Amino acid sequence: MPPCVEITNLYKTYNRGKTHVLDNVSLQINAGEIFGLIGPNGAGKTTLMTSMLALTIPNAGLISINGFPAANLGNRRVTGFLPERPHFDAWMTVEQFLHYHHELAGLSTKEAEANVNDVLTKVELEFSVKKRLVRRLSRGMLQRLGLAQVLIGRPEICFLDEPASGMDPLGVQLIRQLLLEWKKAGTTVVLNSHHLDEVEKTCDRIAFMKDGKIRFIEELTNIQQNKQHLTIKWHVDTDVNKNIQAILDRTASNLNTSYTNAGDNKATFAINEIAAPYKIISDLVGQGLEIEEAMPQKHSLEELFRDLSRNLKENEHK
């Protein structure tokens, strides 16, 4: 897939250069992919997103959207944006607000009514709210309206900054559904989210940001495959239990892997090849261990997030 967003050596500072928000950021986002931006608060994710939309002016570096500079007005005909803290025109009705954005996107007024109804259905807002003032909407409804506003411009590239913020579980499910629909339709999505389970279920690739730098970019399937592990639970047997440490050490050594003793008759082995679970179980059984449960598990994004944050912190201390 060709890249539709290209960022090269991007720098952004605030406070007259004292605060580095983006520090030599370079990345490419392919057309049709769902790209997740994750990282702790203050990592620079929102600034990176607003830079792609030319709402923030970088100090140095290049951003191109479909080959054009980020500030090119034409880009805004193909992009949609949901800010983290949406402040909509509170005096408008829901219907007026969507008509307004339909017209701002340069779409024909003839098809506005049908499009408004269509996006309201997609974000599961009842037609009865059409005449309601925006200021009367709850936080979750405002977020749905924000999504409707993104949809109404029929974007090719969507920038979503914390779309699940303030949403109930049904709302979170709706976002997942929309993201999967976008993926199916070939729409590019840049998703900034702290809901790592949502990122894990929908994104093709993720970038982990910290202190304005991209520390890690990887395809999600690679992360999940490379970081699988097998949790073993064994039957309590006094004779074997006396030697359990030696048994686990021997298996780890035989199969060139590592493990952590989780206590409560459980240990978790790292999996380094497809056949590893079978080999681990066979080796343990061969040493006389009575296995009650063997559960392969994928490394969750949350664990990766925690590990990366911890490693970076340790490196900083060194």
Next chain:
Amino acid sequence: MNFVIFKYAFIKLTNIRMLFGLLIFSIIAPALSAFMPIDEPNQRQLISAYITGPTVTMLISFVLVQDAALNQKSLNDGEYLALLFSRPVIRLQYIVSKWLANSIIVNIYTLLSVSCYAIAANALHRNIALVLSPYTFLDVFLNSISYTALVIVISAIPFKLGIWVYMAVLYSIMGISMTPMMSLAPDKYSAVTWLGNFAFYFATMLKTFVVPSVDTFSILQSGSLLVTGILTYASNLTLYILFASILLNKREFSYASE
């Protein structure tokens, strides 16, 4: 001009709550001021300067122009504008459209305000003929357009800073409104008169350069003033709009930058 921005700015400005509040402001307040005793010529001029001058116009236009102040829970207009400028909207077009829509509404309010004052004062047999003439209405119309442009410049500044700039300009303008009644004190050796003279010069300078207004009577009566007056007015309007556009182009719309 962006017609969509113009249309929705106009719809916003004709919002029923806004209309109701400002109609009270435009009808009741000026009508009540006609009841004030105006025996002294200076008092008469003062009231007239207040009604036809920039103070009322700027108060009305500030209420109308702000994106954040009166219709958002947050005072951070940057977050509102972020969404707007993620659409294909040229910032200069946004400024021009907003200015035109606001100028029309502000003119309706200020002309209504002046008319109410004139009607009430005539009904009460106040002698206002000296200060209210057909030229006054033309001045009010043209000046409302330029004062709104000044407010548009202020509205291009981030709201939290803009509110201070607005207050400073408004207080200065109140001083400007007094200039027709001021004159330089002859005693230049007293500190008090020196300060008074300084205030007079400052207000006059501000009136000339920051809040220029048209005196149609002078322009139409004196051929020599015609070109200068029109040029000053037109160049100031252009500068205000350009300056507002530059300010808006320099701004970043992200909560991280605010």
